[in-house]
Amino acid sequence: MNQNRNTSLKVYLEAKKKIIDEALERHLPGEDNYPAVIFKAARYSVFAGGKRIRPILCLASAEAVGGHIESVIPVACALELIHTYSLIHDDLPAIDDDDYRRGRLTSHKVFGEDIAILAGDALLTEAFRLMSDISLMKKVSPEKLLLVIHDITEAAGCFGMVGGQVVDVQSEGKDVDREVLNYIHTRKTGAMITAAVKAGATLSNANEVELNALVSYGRHIGLAFQIADDILNVEGDQALLGKGTGSDAKRGKVTYPALMGLEASRKKAGELVKSALSVLKNFDHRAEPLRMIAGYIVERRS
Numbered sequence: 080m081n082q083n084r085n086t087s088l089k090v091y092l093e094a095k096k097k098i099i100d101e102a103l104e105r106h107l108p109g110e111d112n113y114p115a116v117i118f119k120a121a122r123y124s125v126f127a128g129g130k131r132i133r134p135i136l137c138l139a140s141a142e143a144v145g146g147h148i149e150s151v152i153p154v155a156c157a158l159e160l161i162h163t164y165s166l167i168h169d170d171l172p173a174i175d176d177d178d179y180r181r182g183r184l185t186s187h188k189v190f191g192e193d194i195a196i197l198a199g200d201a202l203l204t205e206a207f208r209l210m211s212d213i214s215l216m217k218k219v220s221p222e223k224l225l226l227v228i229h230d231i232t233e234a235a236g237c238f239g240m241v242g243g244q245v246v247d248v249q250s251e252g253k254d255v256d257r258e259v260l261n262y263i264h265t266r267k268t269g270a271m272i273t274a275a276v277k278a279g280a281t282l283s284n285a286n287e288v289e290l291n292a293l294v295s296y297g298r299h300i301g302l303a304f305q306i307a308d309d310i311l312n313v314e315g316d317q318a319l320l321g322k323g324t325g326s327d328a329k330r331g332k333v334t335y336p337a338l339m340g341l342e343a344s345r346k347k348a349g350e351l352v353k354s355a356l357s358v359l360k361n362f363d364h365r366a367e368p369l370r371m372i373a374g375y376i377v378e379r380r381s
C-alpha cells in the first residue's frame with residue numbers, strides 16, 4: 080500500500096473506531112446497574128480495545144451504497160458485542176484456555192469462569208436487545224431491520240460462527256483436509272464479517288446487484304482475515320497483538336500455515352484480497368474505504 084493510502088486508511092479507521100467506541104459507551108448499560116459485576120465484566124472486555132473491524136465494515140458498506148452511517152450504528156455496535164462475546168468464550172479454559180486478550184488478562188482470569196461465561200451470554204443477548212429497540216425503526220425500515228437481524232443470527236449461530244467453532248475444536252490434533260479447514264474459517268470468522276458488510280448495505284437500501292457484490296466482497300475478505308490471523312499466530316508480535324502467539328501449533332489447530340505453509344498461505348490471502356477488489360470494480364469512490372480495508376486485512380500487524 081502506498082504512503083497516501085496508508086495515511087487515509089489510518090485516519091479512516093481511527094475516525095470510525097471513535098464513532099463506534101462512543102456509541103458502545105452510550106448503548107452498553109453502565110456499572111451502576113444491578114447486579115454490577117455482570118455490567119463490569121461485559122464492559123471490561125468490550126472496552127479492552129479491539130480494532131472494531133466488523134462495525135467499521137458495516138459503516139463502510141453503508142457508505143459504499145450512499146447510506147447514512149447514523150442509521151446503522153446500533154447494528155454495527157451489536158456486531159461488536161457479539162464478536163466480544165465470542166472472544167470471551169473462546170478464551171475460556173474449556174476452549175482455548177488463554178490468559179491474554181486485547182492486551183489485558185482474559186475475562187475468566189479477572190472475574191472467574193462463572194462470570195466470564197455469563198458476561199459472554201450477556202453481550203450476546205444485549206446485541207439483540209439493541210438491534211430490536213423500537214427507536215431504531217424510526218431510522219431504518221422495519222422489514223430491512225428484520226432481514227438484518229435474521230442474517231446476523233444465522234452468521235452467529237450453528238450455521239455460522241458457532242458451527243465453525245464446533246468443527247474447529249473437534250478437529251484439534253487431527254489431520255483434516257482443505258475442505259474442512261475452509262468450512263471452519265468461513266463459518267468461525269467469515270460469517271460475521273460477511274454479515275457485517277451485508278448489514279450496512281441492506282439497511283442502506285442497496286440494490287440486488289450491489290448487495291450480491293458486497294456479500295461476495297465480505298466472503299473473500301472474511302476468509303483472508305482468518306488466514307491472516309493464522310499467519311499472525313505463527314509470526315506475529317505478541318505485544319502488538321495483545322495476545323499470545325504460537326498457541327495454534329501447540330494445540331494442534333487446523334490452520335492455513337499448518338496445512339500449506341506460510342508462503343502459500345500469504346499467497347492465498349493475497350489472491351482473496353484481489354478477488355475482493357475485483358467484485359467492487361463497478362462501485363465508485365464511496366467504496367474506497369472498503370478497498371483500503373481489504374488490503375489492510377492481510378497487511379495488519381494486530
Ligand code: GRG
Pocket residue numbers: 128129130131132162164165166168169174181240241244267268304305308381
Ligand atoms: C459457546 C463456549 C462457546 C464458545 C463459542 C463462537 C465462539 C465461542 C468463538 C468463535 C471463534 C472466534 C473467536 C472467532 C474469531 C476469530 C478471530 C479472528 C478473532 C480475532 O478478531 P479480531 O482480530 O480481534 O477482530 P479484535 O480484538 O481486534 O476485535
